[in-house]
Amino acid sequence: MSTESGTTNNPPIGTTITLTYEGDWWVASDDETGVTSQGKTRHEALDNLDEALQGYHGExxxxxEAELREAGIDPEQNTSGSIEDSDIFE
Incomplete structure (x- = not known):
């Protein structure tokens, strides 16, 4: 396994990204948030990490509805609420 640290195209100043090669996959991790993604190439892993970080930051x-159905979720039964109201996160 190889490891190198670097930055993506436009990360905030001081951001540390760790890249590792594990088997057939490059794994990119943002050290501050712990968000991790992977790709078949270093570039793909970093692009996927950028997308994952956007989701992490609420973008x-x-x-x-079609995407929910594809994931096996019935849109009619899909409701959002606060974590405090959830039986799962007790």
Whole structure:
């Protein structure tokens, strides 16, 4: 396994990204948030990490009904609420 630290195209100043090669995959991790992604190439892993970090920071669009169905979720039964109201996160 090889490891190198660097930065993506436009990360905030002081951001440390760790890249490792594990098997057939490059794994990119943001050391501050712990967000991790992977790709078949270093570039793909970093691009996927950028996308994952956008989601982590609340950017992006909610899934469409078609995307929910594709993930096995019935849009009619899909409701959002606070974590405090959830039986799962007790």
């Amino acid at each position: 992006g669009e909610p899934p469409s």
